[in-house]
Amino acid sequence: MNIATSHEVPDDLLAAIDYCYERGWTDGLPVVPPEASRVEAMMQMEGRPPETVIAHHPATGLELTVQAAAVNAVMAGCLPDYFPVVIAAFEAMNKEPFNFHGSTASTGGSAPLLIVSGGVVDDIAMNSGVNLFGPGNRANATIGRAVRLILLNVFRMTPGISDKSTQGNPGKFSFCIAERADRLPWPRLCEEQEYPDGVSSVTVFAGAGFCNVENHGANQPEQVLMTMADAMANYGCISLGQSVVVFSPEHARILGDANWSRQEVQSFLFEQAKRTPDDMKHIGKFVPSEYQRQGQTDYHRGLNAEDILVTVGGGDAGGHSAFIPSWSRSRGSITQHQAIGVCIDC
């Protein structure tokens, strides 16, 4: 059990910000000083006691308590209403197949991508539209930032010491988006995940760098999807890993108007995102055991169509979708999800 210690500092906000820098508590940007009343307000959003353990580091034994999460959420700039999303994200990341230690420590440089789905998106005014992956929305920016501050401060995933990312990833500052339900031609992710009506979810994915997939000339589903599949199969990205595909509303409309189901989209992408074994040998990335594990004629991205998470987000204008490859080469981290603000099994 870890209950946060406290520090008395002068009543000077700028000095308190500097104090946080001096203590090594930041991600490089200034933080909101974790003043006691703000931390307590954050914890009010969580029904469990402050010492409740949310996540556990398998190698070091370090534990994330509700209170430690609240302190870091304050520092990130979260409002209390956002806190259940932060908690749910770490409950998802704490599931063993996600392997948050490995995906953070690795040279691969991934960052946990959070995809929030359901009514909570509007409840806390998250951005699912214009500039989806960019700045401008407090909830998106600070929930993602809270995840990083917790990895840094609680789990001590310090760059250069326990985070050995070769090049890192801008998502390591913040990587949190909301699903755009009003442009989604399929059930929402929280529905696909079979949560009860009214329950929102957060999906966590160890994502590498963002890949913009542009096609303004496409007007048929196959054209949109072949463009995406090509990005997924590029030599630098193809692996056994899972994928996240976020279609822009323009691209999603082309798919929806043609009545393509999410499963049909996933199957098409899996079938087309591929390289031949000779191609893979030519560039030195052919691994016989991986090829045998897939059991396909060609070398595909992922193990099956369900490995490709498909959703919609972004502004109404623009033929710009996104492919986010998985961390590193293989299956070291498997996507997880968690209900927000409710315990489904309780």
Add this chain to the structure above:
Amino acid sequence: MKLYDPTVAAAEYDHHRAPPLQSLKGATIGLLSNRKLNADPLLTETARVLQKRYGGRVLELAHKKNASAPAPTETLTGLAPECDYLITASGD
């Protein structure tokens, strides 16, 4: 102004080093691969060289589930009583 500390105390473990081996002669060698590319041939060849030089027995190669996750406790507790020393891991 009262600030809460965002860090947590490190877990306390009763960890200590195993006593050093007095000799490799005749010792049983355990192998635990982290599944990195070429880890298996590196470990088996290293064991072969040691066995040739010092004798002893080499256990069947054991594997972690993946390179970045800690070895399961049951893997370690299963190997520990079977070997005198263990060779593990490789970078890539």
